[in-house]
Amino acid sequence: MEPLDRDFYRQNTLKVARSLIGKLLVFEHSQGRLAGIILETEAYRGPRDRASHAWRGPTPRTKLMFGPPGFAYIYLIYGMYYCLNVVTEGEGFPAAVLIRALEPVEGLDRMLQNRNGSSHLTDGPGKLCQAIGIDQRLNGTDLTHGPLCITAGRPSRKVERGPRIGVDYAGAWREKPWRFRETAV
DNA sequence: CGCGGGATTGACT
């Protein structure tokens, strides 16, 4: 399956966040392929979004969000975990989509090892990075051709929206329903 | 299952 192309990521961030539900996130390891269907995302959009890392302007850490679409923005959080974002929209406009949850599809055994046998494999942004083996070495890699990419996956089912998680400090931006999640069966 | 608190480090005030 071909990776999604750069024009997909160039669209409005809310549309990308919604469209990513049901797509397949793939990481080609030297030792094998790990993959999962995307179940939950959050949009971080524009220079005034207080919840976004980019709201104060570009820094060495956040400059990727200001760059061209279709690249991975990976950051360390709480000193212990990584989170994976995909950069969206045009160069100069800071925006990205955080991948928050997956449904494991390929490489279950490796994911279990990476997660030290936990039953919660990929149901959080830090957990899925640990399960798939994503760390800072992949920061800035091109998702349109590289070991890490996103492919068509399967048709998405019903999707619900809500406010973003963990952004209570963001003032009015805290309320925005920019979190997308596949409705549980 | 829900809650409360600790872990741990880099970026920025």
Added chain:
DNA sequence: GTCAATCCCGCGT
């Protein structure tokens, strides 16, 4: 020095 787009563990229900 402060705080963060989080997770884990232990405890109570």
